Amino acid sequence: MAKRKQTVASTGVAGLDQILRGGLPTSNLYMLQGAPGSGKTTAALQFLKAGVEIGESGIYISLSQTAAELEAIAASHGWTLDGIRVEELSASDAINGAADQTIFQTGELRLDETRKAIENAIEEHKPKRLVYDSLLEIRLITGDSPKFRRELLGFKRFLAQRNVVALLLDTQTSGGERNGEEVEGIAHGVIRFDKSLEEYGAVRRRVEVSKMRGVPIADGYHDMAIREGQGVVVFPRIIPxxxxxxxxxxxxxxxxxxxxxxxxxxxxxxxxxxxxxxxxxxxxxxxxxxxxxxxxxxxxxxxxxxxxxxxxxxxxxxxxxxxxxxxxxxxxxxxxxxxxxxxxxxxxxxxxxxxxxxxxxxxxxxxxxxxxxxxxxxxxxxxxxxxxxxxxxxxxxxxxxxxxxxxxxxxxxxxxxxxxxxxxxxxxxxxxxxxxxxxxxxxxxxxxxxxxxxxxxxxxxxxxxxxxxxxxxxxxxx
Missing domain, CATH: 3.40.50.300 (P-loop containing nucleotide triphosphate hydrolases)
Structure with a gap:
């Protein structure tokens, strides 16, 4: 029996597609991890823009950035958000409300409201591609790892039933433990952006595809940069x-x-x-x-x-x-x-x-x-x-x-x-x-x-x- 060729969705970053042997396998959930300023949002916009270029609808669900901030990031590269739906949700209200209460049900209610708002946006706009920014806010609302994991499993099933390729952004704090270790097994693939500041010179950036099911990826670190007008640019290691x-x-x-x-x-x-x-x-x-x-x-x-x-x-x-x-x-x-x-x-x-x-x-x-x-x-x-x-x-x-x-x-x-x-x-x-x-x-x-x-x-x-x-x-x- 001939092997069925797996369809893929371009990430919008040519070098990253090369590492992934073409792109992200469709109808799956992926995590993009990195410290603040590592290029996650820029790469996410490139992912949605790549979909728009081939006629696929995309939605950016933002719990951490305003639509104006996203427009400013796009404008800095000469892009627009045409064809990309931005859903700006107020997860911060849920976090602040839960912090002032000692009754657990308040946080539970906020989580339900956030989930329903996200699901309603997906049902209304029926996107082929989705960016969820960011998991940090949902992690803070849930309050504990088991509940956070259950929330992601439910969201993964919801997206799979609708054949959506989803990219979940997860902010990693420098010097601490990786926040996503308890949920990385849920994602079909995990991509990590890394940046370091040397004693002299420009910031050094790298990307690692730490997990990608069913794809013979070029593993290890690959150099990357953020360039005005280009966004995130990845330079795959040379294969002699x-x-x-x-x-x-x-x-x-x-x-x-x-x-x-x-x-x-x-x-x-x-x-x-x-x-x-x-x-x-x-x-x-x-x-x-x-x-x-x-x-x-x-x-x-x-x-x-x-x-x-x-x-x-x-x-x-x-x-x-x-x-x-x-x-x-x-x-x-x-x-x-x-x-x-x-x-x-x-x-x-x-x-x-x-x-x-x-x-x-x-x-x-x-x-x-x-x-x-x-x-x-x-x-x-x-x-x-x-x-x-x-x-x-x-x-x-x-x-x-x-x-x-x-x-x-x-x-x-x-x-x-x-x-x-x-x-x-x-x-x-x-x-x-x-x-x-x-x-x-x-x-x-x-x-x-x-x-x-x-x-x-x-x-x-x-x-x-x-x-x-x-x-x-x-x-x-x-």
């Missing part, structure tokens, strides 16, 4: 196996014969090269060299800059005879200039993946990887995340070059406190050293997993006429 394999073996040349000779003829597609060196050794110049050679071959290149400004990059390259502006204007060279303090590892990985897939990129340069990692509060996690991205790029047949700086002008320590050497299939080491009375740039290939490579240390010449690699004169025989 999702890449379309392009493992045609071919060598990628630099355009400098002596340098290609050091790599045994060139660098392999589908590999990662770490370019490590002190300040001024020519790390970014090497990246520009490979980018220029690929562009002249007609291949597309992507550069992701975290330290150097775009204009600085162009001027430095032009000073060495590499004019890349026209390639950029023609779209063959894609350059993204980031403020590292305002981008999460998940968002960065998604941007790279989308650019590589859309533009059929063959060479990727991340300059500098050190600056990117040093801006993040949890560098070990960022290294794991970028390892997945690098595997994705490798399976796509892309040569990736990571620029890694060393401490100080003449220092020998890598400028990050986590080990990144395992990321590279190839390691190109650049140094400045005194030789015969002057400072010289040295270049050496210290690691290459695929094929032979030269172990000699050579001199890297960076001049306005171009780049060259020369061998040191052999020592005289004694």
């Amino acid at each position: 196996g999702a890449a379309k394999e392009d493992m045609k073996p071919h060598l990628i040349k630099s355009g400098v014969a002596e340098l290609d000779e050091m790599f045994g003829g060139g660098q392999e597609a589908g590999t990662v090269t770490l370019v490590i060196g002190q300040s001024g050794t020519g790390k970014s110049t090497m990246a520009s060299l490979y980018a220029t050679a690929a562009l002249k071959r007609g291949e597309s290149v992507a550069l992701f800059l975290f330290e150097e400004r775009l204009e600085t990059f162009f001027r430095r390259s032009e000073g060495l005879g590499m004019d890349l502006r026209q390639f950029h204007e023609d779209g063959q060279l894609v350059i993204s200039d980031f403020n590292p303090n305002e981008i999460s590892p998940g968002e960065f990985a998604q941007i790279v993946q989308e650019v590589v897939t859309r533009e059929k990129i063959r060479v990727v340069v991340i300059d500098s990887f050190t600056g990117y990692l040093n801006s993040l509060p949890h560098r070990e996690k960022a290294v794991r995340d970028i390892q997945s991205l690098l595997k994705y790029l490798a399976r796509s047949g892309v040569l990736t070059m990571l620029i890694v700086a060393q401490h100080g002008l003449l220092g020998q320590n890598v400028g990050i406190d986590v080990d990144v050497s395992f990321l590279g299939d190839t390691v190109l080491l650049l140094r400045i050293a005194e030789h015969e009375g002057r400072l010289r740039r040295n270049i050496a290939v210290v690691k290459k997993r695929h094929g032979p490579h030269d172990l000699d240390v050579r001199e890297l010449m960076i001049q306005s006429s171009g780049i060259s690699v020369v061998s040191y004169n052999p020592l005289p025989e004694t």
